[in-house]
Structure formats: structure tokens, C-alpha cells
Amino acid sequence: MYVCVGVKVNGFACKKDADVTENDFFFSGLAKPAVVNNTVGSVVTGANVEKIPGLNTLGVSLSRIDYQPGGLNPPHTHPRATEIIFVLDGELDVGFITTANKLISKSIKKGDIFVFPKGLVHFQQNNGKEPASVIAGFNSQLPGTQSIAVTLFASTPAVPDHVLTKAFQIGTKEVNKIKSRLAPK
Amino acid sequence: MYVCVGVKVNGFACKKDADVTENDFFFSGLAKPAVVNNTVGSVVTGANVEKIPGLNTLGVSLSRIDYQPGGLNPPHTHPRATEIIFVLDGELDVGFITTANKLISKSIKKGDIFVFPKGLVHFQQNNGKEPASVIAGFNSQLPGTQSIAVTLFASTPAVPDHVLTKAFQIGTKEVNKIKSRLAPK
Amino acid sequence: MYVCVGVKVNGFACKKDADVTENDFFFSGLAKPAVVNNTVGSVVTGANVEKIPGLNTLGVSLSRIDYQPGGLNPPHTHPRATEIIFVLDGELDVGFITTANKLISKSIKKGDIFVFPKGLVHFQQNNGKEPASVIAGFNSQLPGTQSIAVTLFASTPAVPDHVLTKAFQIGTKEVNKIKSRLAPK
Amino acid sequence: MYVCVGVKVNGFACKKDADVTENDFFFSGLAKPAVVNNTVGSVVTGANVEKIPGLNTLGVSLSRIDYQPGGLNPPHTHPRATEIIFVLDGELDVGFITTANKLISKSIKKGDIFVFPKGLVHFQQNNGKEPASVIAGFNSQLPGTQSIAVTLFASTPAVPDHVLTKAFQIGTKEVNKIKSRLAPK
Amino acid sequence: MYVCVGVKVNGFACKKDADVTENDFFFSGLAKPAVVNNTVGSVVTGANVEKIPGLNTLGVSLSRIDYQPGGLNPPHTHPRATEIIFVLDGELDVGFITTANKLISKSIKKGDIFVFPKGLVHFQQNNGKEPASVIAGFNSQLPGTQSIAVTLFASTPAVPDHVLTKAFQIGTKEVNKIKSRLAPK
Amino acid sequence: MYVCVGVKVNGFACKKDADVTENDFFFSGLAKPAVVNNTVGSVVTGANVEKIPGLNTLGVSLSRIDYQPGGLNPPHTHPRATEIIFVLDGELDVGFITTANKLISKSIKKGDIFVFPKGLVHFQQNNGKEPASVIAGFNSQLPGTQSIAVTLFASTPAVPDHVLTKAFQIGTKEVNKIKSRLAPK
Structure with a gap:
């Protein structure tokens, strides 16, 4: 097999087939809600190539986002990926803005799916009374994030x-x- | 914005920006466990471009897989994508085989993540006593599936x-x- | 030749080889400075597939940006391209912010080149006393733009x-x- | 020229232009039929980046397949490439199965061409009385192979x-x- | 299955899965040597998406080249593909020139393989006393050709x-x- | 940020985010007309990844071309990129030849834009009485060039x-x- 877990490719390692193990493809760090103790009331935990070396060159990753009641994942972009979220728990108001400056938004709840197209500014807010959480899929092994307000200010x-x-x-x-x-x- | 939801691109539609709505990016069909009443004891429900027109040209999708106790998602491949799963509930034995014919397998449980590299044969089995389910992310808007035994026989x-x-x-x-x-x- | 100027591909047209003319590959709309009469003091003029049909499927485009003294091309992103600018006239302070929230900035002048990596927030400001202008190259036939303040507010x-x-x-x-x-x- | 034959890229080497020779682009290992002495009655010989270092980053390769009378290249997939074969000698029954579980098959003979789309299960069998052989083209420098029965059993x-x-x-x-x-x- | 054989994609058609047949993936037009009756003494016969509709979106194709004794496939480029040839019969002198203006050339014979990297000027000449022929693989469904002397003169x-x-x-x-x-x- | 300026990727370096500076994205070498003292009467100066390390993996670059009166940028190809030029000064006759051997040509002047599709033979000639110059954009960090006459002779x-x-x-x-x-x- 051709698995990049040891020699550096894209700055990440490649391993010989004989040295690859199941742990190169495994991660348990999204199992529990993150502790949310910041101003915006949300925390993003990545499961990308920095955590899962076997993802190198494979072009996909996940994240978990946890929101307190009222918590906001503030407007941000991913320079290298489209995002598709699945709501694990709670209720969210979500939206993105198109390059024609049109807001596309919706209230979604547990089990719903929503898409944020590649590179566009988007946000999610927990407007319910309970904590909320989502699993997010990306078509990049390392999508990157720019949180707009923090980036600028x-x-x-x-x-x-x-x-x-x-x-x-x-x-x-x-x-x-x-x-x-x-x-x- | 450049959103393909109306003119045919890749066999799917493109819409003008003014006609795009939030429902082009939304899907609620993975909210509940599927009814599992087949021989293998598992059901896959896709959330891809066939269900979410806004995904066209964006290169990502999700699926939900539900497993009865003992249920198997039998050995299969996705010809156009890598898969990364997050366990919603239960316990699974999962594995894939490399092109060097090495089985990479692991027992995983609620909250764990595992990766199945692009195009390789893989499977998941619920070896617990409760139903299990996962959310799967793919780096294709329509990854395709070939279930090996059914494909051949x-x-x-x-x-x-x-x-x-x-x-x-x-x-x-x-x-x-x-x-x-x-x-x- | 394979030139998409008539049948719809990516929402744009394809022409048969016999019908393609030199004007499908030509544009004169960047020849003169744009009239700048807005609040920020800068105007962007695109030379992309919407203006040059022969660019369809070819993955490159240009823009011209004109700045009054003090004029700002305010913080923005291009969701689908890296940008590389060449200063035609004047002096600019330019910068982008990395995903690690580091500002990379520099004062540049006529004849200088600067790169803004794909999808990252960036800006240029004319801090000189004369009008300034740049030619910008993009590795997309339609890079798209989100001007951050206007997108959000x-x-x-x-x-x-x-x-x-x-x-x-x-x-x-x-x-x-x-x-x-x-x-x- | 930009030729990766020495520094490691994708796990393979890059050479400086001055050090590249014609032998980095040459291979003679497909000249003769392979000796077929296994159970299935066919042998695949690759001419990929592992044999031809100059192919690195170039995205193409060939293979030769030799079949005894009755010999089978058993159902398999290439996780990273489409295959297109040209029959050098003999007669073959060939087929692939679509993701809609439809078998697409045909009897082909010396000089014929057949395509096996990316990632789909396919096979070829020599149903003639003479040895057969094909040259196969792939759009990957290292397409990889999973022979289904051997992979699973x-x-x-x-x-x-x-x-x-x-x-x-x-x-x-x-x-x-x-x-x-x-x-x- | 996702096969573009009927709706136009890239200027070519897409078919519904139910309408796809084995003939969409088959071509017999390379079976016999072409009649060579031109000045240069060689003829190229393509087996690309114009002949094999099932190749659409699959990124690979073949050609057959026949050479009289002394026949030349004159210096040319393929703007969209790397080429890898397998000699069916005869002896050839082949070469390409790098972007550093270095000629990489070799005499090859029946069964040998040689690579011409993407976009570079290359040629083959039959310097034997018998007709020669090759099968060429390309990583494009329609590589295109520019024969340099004819292009310019x-x-x-x-x-x-x-x-x-x-x-x-x-x-x-x-x-x-x-x-x-x-x-x- | 993920910036390849130090570890070798594609033969070029990657830097850690902390070590990246504004000079990795800056180049002043196109500011002045090149001295033209060769036979053809034109000089190309590149601003690609060899000069601007921050361009690595970003897929775009620029060049400046200076032409004496009568100066010719002789027929050539870029094996890895489409080119789009903006005329800084003067008047040029430009053209490219399609794979159907059709010449697409036009006289252009200061401020005009013209496109040369990927991999096709093209040229520019200054048929005015003053020096001319252009800025050229490419969708490759290192497009490569083959000047046809020099390549062959x-x-x-x-x-x-x-x-x-x-x-x-x-x-x-x-x-x-x-x-x-x-x-x-």
C-alpha cells in the first residue's frame, strides 16, 4: 500500500507499508464534548492529519464543535475545504454568505445536515437552552480556519x-x- | 455565487445565484436510525448530491450507517472517495485491507474515528449487544459503492x-x- | 482544439473549433484606470471568464485594482484562488493574515510583486499621495470575492x-x- | 526541467535536470510473456513508477498481462486509476460491474480495446485455445491493485x-x- | 453508475446507467496497421473519448502509431498529457527535449517502453528496415497534438x-x- | 498556516509558520525593463517559485516580457500552464495555433489582455516603433517554457x-x- 505516514510529504510523514498500524487511522479525541470556557461559547476540536497521520494525501477530515446555550462559532472561513455538518445534539441557527452577498441561513436541529461551500464566510449559533454539538466533514486533510473578527482585530x-x-x-x-x-x- | 443547482453540470443541475435557497444545502434524512430488515443487518443512508443539490462541484458528502447487534456492513469499496467515520452509538469491529494484502483492523466505540483510504476494501461489524450507528464523511459529492459479494454473485x-x-x-x-x-x- | 465557448460547461459556453475567434481570448476593459467614487477609495475590475469566454476550463484570470490616495481594498478573501499582484503605479501597504493569526505585511511600490495565498484574508492600501494601481493574477477562471466587512454587515x-x-x-x-x-x- | 527522480516526492525520488538520463524513462521488462505458473493462469507485470523513476508526478503507467488458455485475471480493483487495455494476442472475455450492479461484458480479440472505469471491480479471462496477452494503460503512476478473492480470503x-x-x-x-x-x- | 455518455459534459455526452452498453467502452479501430502514405512516413490513430464515449471524465486514452522504414513521427507536443509507449514491432529512435534544452534520447525495440513527459516536444523515428508500430498510453481522455513543423509552417x-x-x-x-x-x- | 518554504515539497522548501516572513511572498525583480541584447529582441523574466519561495504549492506565477521594436518572443509552449498577458506598454501582434492547426491572432496594445491556452504554441512580436512590455499570469508556480526553434535546433x-x-x-x-x-x- 502507498501510505504517507513517515517520509515527509506535504510536511507530513510517509511510512512503509510494513510499519503502518491501525493507530495511524484512528482517533478518539472527539468522543467527549469539549469544555467550553471562552467568550464566544463554542469550541472546535479537529480530527485532521495533525492528529491522524494516515490521512496524509487522502483529502478528508472531521471536526467536532461544541456550543453552550447561546454559544456562537463566529463567522469564519476554511481556505481549503467545503464543510458539511451533522447535528449531534441541540438546535442551531446556521448561515453562510455568498459572493453575491446573499445570506443563506436556516434553523437546524439534531440529525439535520447543512453545507457551507468552499471558502465562504459562515457561522453557527446555539439558540436553544441546551448544549449543542455537531460533527463536521471537510474535503481536505487540513482545511485551515480563519475566524474573521479575531483575524482582523x-x-x-x-x-x-x-x-x-x-x-x-x-x-x-x-x-x-x-x-x-x-x-x- | 457560483452554485450548480440548475443547468446540468456533471449530470446535476446549476442554479442562478438569485434562485438558490437554504434548502439546496439542507437535508434531514439522516436524523433517525434506518429500519434494518435485511440479511446483513445494516443499512447505509446517503446524504450526497442526489439528495443535496447544493453539493454539486463541492466534493464532499456524508452517510449514516445503522447496524443491528451482529449487523455487518459487508466488505465494499468506494471507487471515488476516502471515508472517515465517527461512531454515534455502539461498538464496532472495523477493518480495511491494503494493496499489500495486510488487514488493518480495530475495535472502536462511541466517539471514535477511523479512516478507510480511497478505493480499498473495508467493512464494519457491530459486535456489541446494542444497535450501533456511525456518520461517515467522504471527499466526493457522490462516492459510489460496490458491495463485493453482491457485485460478484x-x-x-x-x-x-x-x-x-x-x-x-x-x-x-x-x-x-x-x-x-x-x-x- | 478543445475550447468551451458554446455548450454550457461549468455554467459557461463551449464553441466548436471552427467558431472560435480571437475575440474569445481578448479583453480591453483593464486598459484605463477605473473611476473611483466610493467610500473605500478603490475599485476592482475583473478580466475573468465572465468577460473572456475563452478562459472557460483554463484556470487563470486577471484583475486590475485602482486606488485613490488613501484608498483601501478592504480585507477580503477569494474562495477559489491564490492572488499575485504586480504594482503598475504608486505605493501600497499590503498584508494577509495566516491561519495561525500572524499578519504578513509589507510596503511595496511600482514594479513590486506580492502573493496572497489561497483563501486567506488580505488587503492593500494606497498610503502614497498619488493614485496607485495593480494587475492581479489568479489561478482560477472565476476566483470570487468576499469583502469581509460588507459580507458581515x-x-x-x-x-x-x-x-x-x-x-x-x-x-x-x-x-x-x-x-x-x-x-x- | 522539473523531473522528480532523486529527492523524495510522494515517497519517490527527484533528480536535478543535469543528472536525469534516458534510462530514467525506459523499461524493457514487458518485452516477453511472463511465465504463468499459478492457480489462476495469469500474470500481471507492472511498468510503473517503481520500475520507471521518471514517471514520478507524471500520472500514467502501463502493465502487461499474460494469460494461459483458460487463464483468469480474477476480479479486482485499482483504487487510484481507470484502466484501458489493448489486446496483443488471443481472445478474452472481459467485464466490469457498475455501482448499480450491472455487468458490462464483451468478448474481445487481438487489436481490440476495452475500458474499466476507475475503482470498479473487473476481470479478464482467456477463453481461447492459445495464450493471450494485453497491454494496459492507467492514469496513475502507481494504480495499486486489490484482487478481491485474495484480499478477502x-x-x-x-x-x-x-x-x-x-x-x-x-x-x-x-x-x-x-x-x-x-x-x- | 456515473457514466457520462449522453448529456453533454466537457462537450461530450452522459448516459443514464440503464442505457450504457459494453460498446460505450469498446473500440476495434487500432487492430490493424494504418496505411502509411504521407511524407513523414508515420500515421497516428487515436482511441480517445471521440471514439470511446465511455472514457468521458475517466482521464485516460490510447493511440496506435505505425511507421514505415525510415518513417518519422515528427517533433510534436500533447498539451494535456504525458505519453508512455510500448513498442509492438520494430526498432525506433525516440527522444524528448527538456525545458533546460537537453535531449533525452534512446534506441528502443519491440517490447520496450519509453516515457515522454507532459507537454514536452518529442519524436520517434523508425530507423530499422521493417515497419514498426507502438501503442501509446495517455493520462487524458483527449490529449491533443501539435505537430511542430506543421503548426508553424x-x-x-x-x-x-x-x-x-x-x-x-x-x-x-x-x-x-x-x-x-x-x-x- | 501551512506554508511550504523549508522542508522539500515538489523539490522546494517548507517553512514552519513561525519562520515565514513577508519576503517569502515578495519579489522586486520585474520592476525594470530587462536589457534586451539577443537575436530575437525580447527577454522573459520569471517571478515563479524559484524566486518567490512562498508560491510553493499555490499554483500561480507571473513573468515580465520586454520587447525591442521588432522584437519577437518566438513560438514556444508552456507545458504546465495557461498564460494570460496584460500589455504594460507598446503594441504587439500575438497569436497561438490550435490543435486543429488554426491560427488565432490579434494586434493588441497597451492595456489589452490576451489568453494563450495551456500547452499550445504561441508568440508575441513588437511591430511598433517603441519598446513594448507585458505582464503574464500563469496557473502554475513553475510553468516551464520550450522555445520551439531553439528546442529543435x-x-x-x-x-x-x-x-x-x-x-x-x-x-x-x-x-x-x-x-x-x-x-x-
Whole structure:
């Protein structure tokens, strides 16, 4: 078999067939809800090639997302993949915005499926009274994530104020307020 | 936005941006366990481009698989995708065989993840006492499936007996016994 | 030759070889600076498959961007392409943010080249006293664009306030102020 | 030129242009019929990247298959390629099964061509009285092969009996009979 | 099964599974040597998606090339594929030129294999006393061909003389001599 | 971020995110017209992965081409990319030949755009009285180039005379004249 788990390919390892084991294709880290103790009220746990070496060159991965009541997976993009979610528990309001600036949104619940096309800004929010969780499938072994607000207001070094004031049409004072609230603690 | 839901692309439709709705990206058909009433004791329910038109050209899909106690998703391949499963409930023995004819197998349980590389023969069996179920992610909008035993012993028209007797090193009588048992009812 | 300019492929047309002309591969619409009369002070003009039918299936396109002094091409993503710019005139501060939330930025001038990797948030600002312009190359016949602030604060229908207040950690009043300023006029 | 014959890419080597020679693109190992002395009566000889280092990253390869009278290339799949065969000598019955479980089969002879779509189970049998042989083209530098009967009944370690009894609807005794007959000698 | 033989995809048709037959995957047109009666002494016969509708979307094809003694398949490129040849009969001198302008060449004979990397100029010449023939595999369903001398000196309309005089550093008189000799008869 | 600038991938390096700098995505080498002092009267300057390490795996690049009055970028191909040019200055006659041997040509001027489809022979000539220049975009990080006349008449080692006499239907004397004129000085 041709399994890249040892020599470096795409920055990841390739193994000889004889050295591959079942554990190269296994991961148990999505079994339990993550502890959610951040401002937005949601946590994403990845099951990608960084955790499952056997995924290298195979072009697929999963994530688990846990949401407190009211918790938001804030608007973000995946630069290298489409996402398709299955709701494990709870109720969510989900949406993405098209390149024609149209919001496509829906309230979904346990057992429902929703698709977020490749590279588009999207979000999910738990508007129920119970915790919610989803399993997300991606057509990339490492889809990457850019959380928009944090990307723009809490990068290192910082995006210049005048870029943000002009983009959002707000003042420097307001930019700095957002920056201070989103700063890593 | 560029969404293929109306003109035919890959045999599927493309819609103009203005006509796309949230329901083109939504599916509720995996919410409940399927009724399992067949010989092998498992049922696969797809959530692919045939059910979710917005998936067209996006390269990803999901399936749900339900297993009775003892139920088997018999050895099969997906000609166009790698599969990654997340166990919703129960316990499974899973495995795939490499092109070097090595079996890679493991017992997994609720919350675990396992990968079946693109195009390789694989199977899952519920060896617990309770029903089991998984969500499977694929890096294709329509991965396709070939269930090996049924492909070889129950196609229409039939694979010639002498191909099967020679491949499995059994007699015509035994071939016909398998054919009769696997024939569609 | 195999040129898609008449039958629909990817939603675009294919022509028979005999019907293809030089004008299917030609475009003059980037020759002059665009008139810049908007809030951000920049205008993007595309030379993609919507303008050049011969590009269909060929996977490349150009754009021209014109900037007033102080003009900003505000933070945005291209869901389907990497971008590489060549500065025709003027001086720009450019940057992109990585998925590890690191800002990669540089001041560049006439004749310089800079790369914005696929799907990542990036921006350019004219911090000089003269108009500036660039030619941008993309590895997609239709890269698509999401301008982040407008995507989040001026879509139709609107992204719910509570998504934005939580994502940016600001109040509803501030969200509505941004929404009103970014609303299409 | 960009030729991967020395540094490891995809597990194979890349060479600098100056070090590449004509022998990196040459192979003589398919010139003569292979000696066929196995149970199924056919032998496959590959001319892929393992034999021709210059094929690395180029996405194509050939094989030669030799068949005794009555010899069978038993049902198998190539997980990473479509196959197209040209009959060098003799007469063959060939077929593949679609994902809708339809057998597509035909008797072909010297000079004929037949296609086996990517990932689908297929076979060829020499039903003539003379040896037969084909040249097969693949759109992969290393297509891989899974011979179905051997994959299921002769892997190391073995596929569990209860998987096979349930899949083929036969008893353990019959499973073990097949296993013993297909075991490597 | 997903087989494009009836609706147009890539300009070719898609068929419903029920309508697909074995003849969509079959071709007998390479069985006999082509009659060679042209100036260069070789004829190429394609077995691609134009002849075998079932190849659509499958990414592979074959050709047969027949050469008289002394016959040349003149320097040409395939814009969309790598080529790998198997010599059916005779002896050939073959070569390709790298992008570093290095000629990689070899004398090969019946049963030998040689690779011509994607897009590079290559040629084969029968320097034996008997007719020769090869089967060529391509990783494209329609690789396309540009025969260099004919492309430059016998296109319709003609490439301007001053382009050719400057490129080849010859006079208009010599350009016109070549043009007249290569003109379609 | 996943940026290949240090470990070798495709023969190029990958860097850890922390080590990537803005200079990995920057290049100033196209800012000025190249000095044109060769026979054909044009010079191509590349801005590809060999100059901009951050382009590795990103699939796009640029070039600048400068032409003296009368200067020709002689007929050539890019084996791995489509090209789209934007005229910075001057007037050019440009053209490509299709696989059906049809010349598609046009006179273009400052600000115009023209497309040369993947792998096809094409050329540009400055038929104006002033120097001309273009920026060219490619959908490959390293498109490669084969200049046809030089490839055929000035490779090392040389393409055999009898290949060239037969291809161009000229005598050995004329072949050697071209060879001597195109030989590297």
C-alpha cells in the first residue's frame, strides 16, 4: 500500500507499508464534548492529519464543535475545504454568505445536515437552552480556519487601525475597543 | 455565487445565484436510525448530491450507517472517495485491507474515528449487544459503492460461473449456492 | 482544439473549433484606470471568464485594482484562488493574515510583486499621495470575492445582530451603526 | 526541467535536470510473456513508477498481462486509476460491474480495446485455445491493485470468519475451505 | 453508475446507467496497421473519448502509431498529457527535449517502453528496415497534438513570415520553401 | 498556516509558520525593463517559485516580457500552464495555433489582455516603433517554457539531422545553417 505516514510529504510523514498500524487511522479525541470556557461559547476540536497521520494525501477530515446555550462559532472561513455538518445534539441557527452577498441561513436541529461551500464566510449559533454539538466533514486533510473578527482585530502584529476604520467605517476609538476585547488573554 | 443547482453540470443541475435557497444545502434524512430488515443487518443512508443539490462541484458528502447487534456492513469499496467515520452509538469491529494484502483492523466505540483510504476494501461489524450507528464523511459529492459479494454473485447479468469458481477456487455448485442466497428478493 | 465557448460547461459556453475567434481570448476593459467614487477609495475590475469566454476550463484570470490616495481594498478573501499582484503605479501597504493569526505585511511600490495565498484574508492600501494601481493574477477562471466587512454587515438578508455582537464583542447599537454606514446606497 | 527522480516526492525520488538520463524513462521488462505458473493462469507485470523513476508526478503507467488458455485475471480493483487495455494476442472475455450492479461484458480479440472505469471491480479471462496477452494503460503512476478473492480470503492477518460468512451467506466450513485454497504457498 | 455518455459534459455526452452498453467502452479501430502514405512516413490513430464515449471524465486514452522504414513521427507536443509507449514491432529512435534544452534520447525495440513527459516536444523515428508500430498510453481522455513543423509552417491562416524568419534565423525565401512543402495537399 | 518554504515539497522548501516572513511572498525583480541584447529582441523574466519561495504549492506565477521594436518572443509552449498577458506598454501582434492547426491572432496594445491556452504554441512580436512590455499570469508556480526553434535546433545533444530534415522537408545543409545560427554563443 502507498501510505504517507513517515517520509515527509506535504510536511507530513510517509511510512512503509510494513510499519503502518491501525493507530495511524484512528482517533478518539472527539468522543467527549469539549469544555467550553471562552467568550464566544463554542469550541472546535479537529480530527485532521495533525492528529491522524494516515490521512496524509487522502483529502478528508472531521471536526467536532461544541456550543453552550447561546454559544456562537463566529463567522469564519476554511481556505481549503467545503464543510458539511451533522447535528449531534441541540438546535442551531446556521448561515453562510455568498459572493453575491446573499445570506443563506436556516434553523437546524439534531440529525439535520447543512453545507457551507468552499471558502465562504459562515457561522453557527446555539439558540436553544441546551448544549449543542455537531460533527463536521471537510474535503481536505487540513482545511485551515480563519475566524474573521479575531483575524482582523487580534492578529500579531496587528492589522493597522486605518485599514479597519476604513473597512468598517468606524473610528479608531471603536477599533481599539474591539481590539482590546478580542485580544488573547 | 457560483452554485450548480440548475443547468446540468456533471449530470446535476446549476442554479442562478438569485434562485438558490437554504434548502439546496439542507437535508434531514439522516436524523433517525434506518429500519434494518435485511440479511446483513445494516443499512447505509446517503446524504450526497442526489439528495443535496447544493453539493454539486463541492466534493464532499456524508452517510449514516445503522447496524443491528451482529449487523455487518459487508466488505465494499468506494471507487471515488476516502471515508472517515465517527461512531454515534455502539461498538464496532472495523477493518480495511491494503494493496499489500495486510488487514488493518480495530475495535472502536462511541466517539471514535477511523479512516478507510480511497478505493480499498473495508467493512464494519457491530459486535456489541446494542444497535450501533456511525456518520461517515467522504471527499466526493457522490462516492459510489460496490458491495463485493453482491457485485460478484448478484449482478445483472451474472458474472460467469467459471470466473467465480476460478477466483474463489470453489465448485460451480458452491458458486450457485452463494448466488441463490445473495439474489435480490 | 478543445475550447468551451458554446455548450454550457461549468455554467459557461463551449464553441466548436471552427467558431472560435480571437475575440474569445481578448479583453480591453483593464486598459484605463477605473473611476473611483466610493467610500473605500478603490475599485476592482475583473478580466475573468465572465468577460473572456475563452478562459472557460483554463484556470487563470486577471484583475486590475485602482486606488485613490488613501484608498483601501478592504480585507477580503477569494474562495477559489491564490492572488499575485504586480504594482503598475504608486505605493501600497499590503498584508494577509495566516491561519495561525500572524499578519504578513509589507510596503511595496511600482514594479513590486506580492502573493496572497489561497483563501486567506488580505488587503492593500494606497498610503502614497498619488493614485496607485495593480494587475492581479489568479489561478482560477472565476476566483470570487468576499469583502469581509460588507459580507458581515451589509448582506441581504442581514446577518443577525447577536452573531455580530458576540463575534466582535460590541453592542447592538455599534453593530447597527456599522450596518447603516456599509449599507448599499 | 522539473523531473522528480532523486529527492523524495510522494515517497519517490527527484533528480536535478543535469543528472536525469534516458534510462530514467525506459523499461524493457514487458518485452516477453511472463511465465504463468499459478492457480489462476495469469500474470500481471507492472511498468510503473517503481520500475520507471521518471514517471514520478507524471500520472500514467502501463502493465502487461499474460494469460494461459483458460487463464483468469480474477476480479479486482485499482483504487487510484481507470484502466484501458489493448489486446496483443488471443481472445478474452472481459467485464466490469457498475455501482448499480450491472455487468458490462464483451468478448474481445487481438487489436481490440476495452475500458474499466476507475475503482470498479473487473476481470479478464482467456477463453481461447492459445495464450493471450494485453497491454494496459492507467492514469496513475502507481494504480495499486486489490484482487478481491485474495484480499478477502488470504490477507494477513485474516479477515474474521464471521465477516465472510455473513457477506457471502456461507458457513464457516466453506469459508475455511476457500481460505485454505487461496492461502499463499 | 456515473457514466457520462449522453448529456453533454466537457462537450461530450452522459448516459443514464440503464442505457450504457459494453460498446460505450469498446473500440476495434487500432487492430490493424494504418496505411502509411504521407511524407513523414508515420500515421497516428487515436482511441480517445471521440471514439470511446465511455472514457468521458475517466482521464485516460490510447493511440496506435505505425511507421514505415525510415518513417518519422515528427517533433510534436500533447498539451494535456504525458505519453508512455510500448513498442509492438520494430526498432525506433525516440527522444524528448527538456525545458533546460537537453535531449533525452534512446534506441528502443519491440517490447520496450519509453516515457515522454507532459507537454514536452518529442519524436520517434523508425530507423530499422521493417515497419514498426507502438501503442501509446495517455493520462487524458483527449490529449491533443501539435505537430511542430506543421503548426508553424502550415496553419490556417499562416503564421507571419517575419515571426518564422526571426525564430529560425532564416530568410523569407527559405520560410516559403518550407511552407510550400508542408502545405496540405 | 501551512506554508511550504523549508522542508522539500515538489523539490522546494517548507517553512514552519513561525519562520515565514513577508519576503517569502515578495519579489522586486520585474520592476525594470530587462536589457534586451539577443537575436530575437525580447527577454522573459520569471517571478515563479524559484524566486518567490512562498508560491510553493499555490499554483500561480507571473513573468515580465520586454520587447525591442521588432522584437519577437518566438513560438514556444508552456507545458504546465495557461498564460494570460496584460500589455504594460507598446503594441504587439500575438497569436497561438490550435490543435486543429488554426491560427488565432490579434494586434493588441497597451492595456489589452490576451489568453494563450495551456500547452499550445504561441508568440508575441513588437511591430511598433517603441519598446513594448507585458505582464503574464500563469496557473502554475513553475510553468516551464520550450522555445520551439531553439528546442529543435539548439539542444544538447542535438536533435538528429534526419529528424529535422524530414519534419521540415529541408536539406541537411539548411538544417545545419539553422543550427549554427541558433547555437548558444
